[in-house]
Amino acid sequence: MQPSLREVAVRTSPESPDVVGAPQAPRMIDVARLAGVSQQTVSRVLNRNAYVSRELQERVERAVRQLGYRRNNAARALVTRQTMHLGVVTVGAMQYGPAQALFGIAEQARELGYATSLVSLNDIDRPTMRRALDHLVADAVDGIVVLAPTIAAADAVEGLSASVPLVMFEPGVSDRERTIAHDEVLGAQIATRYLLDLGHPTVHHLAGPPGWLGTDARIEGWRRALMAAGSAAGPVLAGDWSAESGHEVGLRMLQRQRPTAVFAANDQMALGLLKAASELGMHVPEDVSVVGFDNVPEARYYQPALTTMHLDFMEVGRRCVDRVLQLIRGSGSMPEPIEVPYLIPRDSTARYRPKPGAGA
Numbered sequence: 001m002q003p004s005l006r007e008v009a010v011r012t013s014p015e016s017p018d019v020v021g022a023p024q025a026p027r028m029i030d031v032a033r034l035a036g037v038s039q040q041t042v043s044r045v046l047n048r049n050a051y052v053s054r055e056l057q058e059r060v061e062r063a064v065r066q067l068g069y070r071r072n073n074a075a076r077a078l079v080t081r082q083t084m085h086l087g088v089v090t091v092g093a094m095q096y097g098p099a100q101a102l103f104g105i106a107e108q109a110r111e112l113g114y115a116t117s118l119v120s121l122n123d124i125d126r127p128t129m130r131r132a133l134d135h136l137v138a139d140a141v142d143g144i145v146v147l148a149p150t151i152a153a154a155d156a157v158e159g160l161s162a163s164v165p166l167v168m169f170e171p172g173v174s175d176r177e178r179t180i181a182h183d184e185v186l187g188a189q190i191a192t193r194y195l196l197d198l199g200h201p202t203v204h205h206l207a208g209p210p211g212w213l214g215t216d217a218r219i220e221g222w223r224r225a226l227m228a229a230g231s232a233a234g235p236v237l238a239g240d241w242s243a244e245s246g247h248e249v250g251l252r253m254l255q256r257q258r259p260t261a262v263f264a265a266n267d268q269m270a271l272g273l274l275k276a277a278s279e280l281g282m283h284v285p286e287d288v289s290v291v292g293f294d295n296v297p298e299a300r301y302y303q304p305a306l307t308t309m310h311l312d313f314m315e316v317g318r319r320c321v322d323r324v325l326q327l328i329r330g331s332g333s334m335p336e337p338i339e340v341p342y343l344i345p346r347d348s349t350a351r352y353r354p355k356p357g358a359g360a
Contacts, residue, residue, distance in 0.1 A: 026067040035063040085115045087136030091148035097313045104317020129156035143324040149213045165327035171214040187309045187341030188221025191291045199352035200261035202231040207238040208265040218265045239269045246272025267292035285350035304347035311341045
């Protein structure tokens with residue numbers, strides 16, 4: 001039995017049909033007259049053309065808002081041979097990072113006048129990915145974003161050709177023409193280095209599940225930081241991104257390894273680890289310091305408030321849309337700098353204070 005594809009189509013609302021006696025909708029020429037520019041300039045602003053001055057752009061956007069002008073995407077498609085429709089293939093959309101990136105994609109696409117169609121995959125292999133891409137191409141999309149941060153998805157896309165431009169989000173890799181990335185290796189290094197700089201002899205790692213690009217990137221960054229400091233790397237214990245797994249694995253880690261510092265691969269697992277510490281009579285950060293990853297909105301309300309790495313996943317989604325539109329238009333511009341995470345210190349970390357009989 002072949003794996004099924006689940007599709008959710010989200011399209012921008014078409015313009016309302018003409019109604020007898022209704023006021024005529026504002027046209028592009030009306031925007032041009034109000035802004036004191038040519039229709040060509042209005043078109044350039046609406047198409048986000050880089051060769052329009054900031055002053056002209058603001059004048060046109062002000063006129064668009066004042067008149068309530070809406071673009072006729074059907075007419076534009078006839079002229080440009082574009083459908084104003086982007087496809088998105090996603091895996092793991094229930095996780096915080098992919099879900100935020102997906103929201104960024106939808107928002108940026110809508111802002112630029114594009115509809116989006118989503119294909120959500122459960123099982124990943126080359127035939128399944130091929131069918132997903134073919135499905136979207138048959139739906140007449142102008143370009144495709146693959147938001148599937150797993151090793152299997154990256155392998156499935158590798159070597160597959162698509163008849164439309166395709167961009168993929170791959171955490172931990174280099175930002176390339178067809179790839180948008182977070183430097184999650186560096187993010188893990190920063191988190192681990194922060195704990196080492198607080199004097200902790202070493203840092204233990206509560207990793208994400210196997211098969212995720214983010215899991216591998218964060219393990220790699222953790223190991224690099226320990227190696228650079230000459231600190232020993234203990235065994236890696238893995239959860240499944242959930243708070244429940246963080247609690248279960250955290251109980252084993254805290255009892256067996258007796259860490260004074262733990263870097264958790266995401267904030268949900270860090271939450272479970274905090275509960276495990278409390279159940280064992282350990283105090284955070286007095287007995288063990290904890291750093292998470294992702295900076296979920298609730299992290300500041302954990303008890304204690306969680307020190308974590310911030311990643312702007314919505315910006316990743318927006319950049320995916322911008323990059324695929326560059327490819328659609330054949331602009332050939334160089335990729336923007338890779339997104340760099342940064343640390344947000346809170347109450348779950350403290351300077352190391354040795355205790356009699358305590359291990360590292």
